[in-house]
Amino acid sequence: MSDHTYRVIEVVGSSASSIEDAIKGAVADAAKTLRHIRWFEVVETRGHVENDQVQHFQVTLKLGFTLDDRG
Template identity: 45%
Template sequence: MSKTFEIIERVGISNESNSDAVKKVVMEANTEGGVSWFEVVEQRGRVTQDEKIEYQVTVKIGRKINA
């Protein structure tokens, strides 16, 4: 029996931390279908106009698809 997966790429954003941004984006994707794995491919941040830090992560998410 073969297994087939799809990979989606999403960007998560948080004002708390990189790990919070990852958790938010992965859990949101999980509501659409079972997440099998994820890979953080990029981390970055920015300073907002009101001098707050915004954490941003790009995440690849693997989900099993029914074939």
């Protein structure tokens, strides 16, 4: 049967180099405790500045995953 339920959580990844690395890092970290992550959606992109330079890109993501192997 194809009906199933996803769960969505919100995480913030950060990277000194790029927005893509902040996203990949957040997904990799979340995958340590969650199986079956299926998609992400960028909610917000921010960052820190020190000494007149960007120190980190911080990307807030929603991550969707299934709780079992049906998805």
